[in-house]
Amino acid sequence: MRPTDLHMVVPAGGSGTRLWPLSRAANPKFLHALTGTDRSLLQATFDRLAPLCTPERLLVVTGTAHATSVIRQLPELPERNILVEPFARDSCAAIALAAAVIEERSPGAVMASFAADHLITNTAAFAEVVRHAVEGAAAGRLMTIGITPTRPETGYGYLRCSEPARPGTVQTVVEFKEKPSLEVATDYLESGRYLWNASMFLWRTDVFLAELAARRPDVHDPIRTIARAWDGDEQEAVLAEWWPTIPKVAVEYAVMEPAAAEGKVATVPGDFGWNDIGDFETLGELLGRDIGGSRVVDVTGLKDSPPVLVVDGDGVIAVPCSSRVIATLGVTDLIVVDTADAVLVCHRDRAQDIKKLTELLRERGYVAHV
C-alpha cells in the first residue's frame, strides 16, 4: 500500500438520545461544540483526521437531514466526499457504502472509520496508534482500535483479546462482547484482556468487501451496485432502486463478530484520552466548570450568558443552551438542561435513561421535540 492510499471515513449519524434535549434527531450531538472549543465534535474529528490523509481522501457518510449542516461545518471537504444516505440503514450500510465508493475510486485502498461524535485529547498518541493499525490493515487484517478501559463501564461493548492487551502492539481479537453488567465489566477490567469497542475500524476496502460479500450478500450486492453508479449520472436512480432493499444491521454483527471467530480481526490498544461524550455525567466531568461543587457546561459559546445559580445545593450539572437564567435552590445531584423548546430536570443516577423521555415524547406525537 502506498501511504497516500489511506482514506478516512466518518459516519455522522445517530442522535445521541442520552444528551436530550441538547442533542436532537434534527440537531445531533456531532454538530454541537462539545469540545471545550468553538469547534463541533464533527469539526474536531475532521481536524484530527485530515492531517492523517488529506481532505480529498476524507469522506463523511450522513443522512439527508444533516447534509447541509455537515457541508457548512466542513467547507474544506470536497462535496463528492459527503455521501448522503437517503435514510438510515444502520452502521453496516453506511460503512460499506464508504468502502465500496473508495474501492471504486482507489481499488485496494486502506480505509479507517471513526465516529463523528467522539472526543480525543491526545491527538499525537492517536495518530501513532492509527499508524500501527494501518500496518495491520495493509497486511490484510480487519483492524479495530480498542480503547484501554479505565473503569468498569457498562455503557460500551468490549473486545476480548487473545492475550493481555499491551499498548502499541497488534493483537488478535477473539470475540466482540455486548454491553456487560457491572459485575462482568469489573471482571473484564481486572483481566486486562478486554478493550472498549469504540467503533474504530481499519481495513483494505477489497478485504472488507470480500468479507461482506461472503457473509451478507444482501448488504454487499446492492451497495456495490450503488457504489459503481455513485460518481455518475445514475446515482439517484440507482439509490432509489437499491437503497431501500438494504437490511438494517450493525457492522459488528454483520462482519466483525463472525470474522473474529475465524481469527481475522485484530486490534491495537489505544490510550489517547478517548471519550464518547455519551451522557451529561461525562459532559459535566469533561467540559464543566466548577461553581462551588456544581458544574456548568457552556456549550453555546455565548459571551454574556445569564448566570447559573445553585443556592444551598451541590452536585448540580447545569447545561444552559438558551439565554435564560437557570436558578436552583436546595437541590442536589440533578442534571438541568435548558434549551429553546425543552427543559430537562433529571437525577444524576438516571442520566443513562433519558432515552425514556424521548420515546415518550415520540409516542405522544411531539416529534419536533425529540
Place this chain on the structure above:
Amino acid sequence: MRPTDLHMVVPAGGSGTRLWPLSRAANPKFLHALTGTDRSLLQATFDRLAPLCTPERLLVVTGTAHATSVIRQLPELPERNILVEPFARDSCAAIALAAAVIEERSPGAVMASFAADHLITNTAAFAEVVRHAVEGAAAGRLMTIGITPTRPETGYGYLRCSEPARPGTVQTVVEFKEKPSLEVATDYLESGRYLWNASMFLWRTDVFLAELAARRPDVHDPIRTIARAWDGDEQEAVLAEWWPTIPKVAVEYAVMEPAAAEGKVATVPGDFGWNDIGDFETLGELLGRDIGGSRVVDVTGLKDSPPVLVVDGDGVIAVPCSSRVIATLGVTDLIVVDTADAVLVCHRDRAQDIKKLTELLRERGYVAHV
C-alpha cells in the same frame, strides 16, 4: 353612613418574590391569572368588590410601572380611580393616599381596603363578613377582617382577639402579632383567639386620618396636602414636592398596632376560602391538576401547550409559563417553573426561600430577571 358611601380600595403593589420567576417586579403576581380562570388576581378582586360598591367608588393604588397594565385589565374602572404613586412608599402611604382622596371626594365615607393578589372562593360569605365589618367601621372603629386559621402558618401575621374568635361577630383586637415560629403558631391555633392578618381594613376615612394625624403627622400632613391637590391641575407638582418626603412604613406599624393597644381596633372573623397564593406550594395545591402524584399548574391559558413529563418521579409541581416541554426523570418533591427568561428548580421544602435567588440576581446586576 349612607350605604352608597362605601368605597373599596385595592392597593396593587408588591412583586411576590416567593413566586419568582413567575411573578416579577415588572410583572407581579396580581397581574397573573392565578385564579383557575382567565381572570387575573387583580381582575378577580375587582369582580368580587365591584358588586359591593360601584366601579365609581372602587379605587386602585398602584405604581407607575404597573399603571398601564392595571388600566388595561380593568377597563370598567374610571381613570380617576387609579391612584398612581410616583414610587412605592410602603402600605401606610398607599392606604392613606386612598383614604385622603376619598375624604376629599366624599367626606366621612367608609372605605374598605383589600389586597389585589389574594383569592377568595366563597364570595357570598365574604360579602356577608364585609357587611358586618362595615357596620363596625361606620360606628367609628378601625376594623379588620381576620381570617380563621386552618393551620399553624408561620408565613402570616396574626391578630389576637379579646376572646375566642366567633365567626360573624365583631370582636376587639388586642394586639397585632408578627409572623410566629411554628411552636408559637401552633399555640395560636389551639387557643382559638388568633386570626390571620390578611391586611383587610375598613374604617371611616375621617376616623383613620385623625388617627394617622395624631400618630404619624410625617405621613399624614404630606398625604393630605397631596390629596387636596389630587383632582386638580396641581397634582403632579404637589406630588413631586411632597411624595418623596413621606417615610416608608407599614400601616399596621404606623396606625393599627398602637390603636389596638388603645382598644380602638376590632375584627370580624372571616371564613370564606381565603388564600394569598403566596408560594408555589399553595399554587400547586389550589390550581394544579394531578398527573399521577405530581401537579401541573397551567397559568398561561395556552390551549396546545407542550406536555409536562414526570417519569419515575413524584410530588413534582411544574409551572409551565413558556411553550417549552418540561421533562423530569427520577426526581421527587421539586418545584420546576419555566418562564421566557428564567428556569427555577427548587426543592419543595425551600419554597419559602425563593427570595434568596431574586436577591442574588439583583446583587449581580440581573435586575431585568427579578
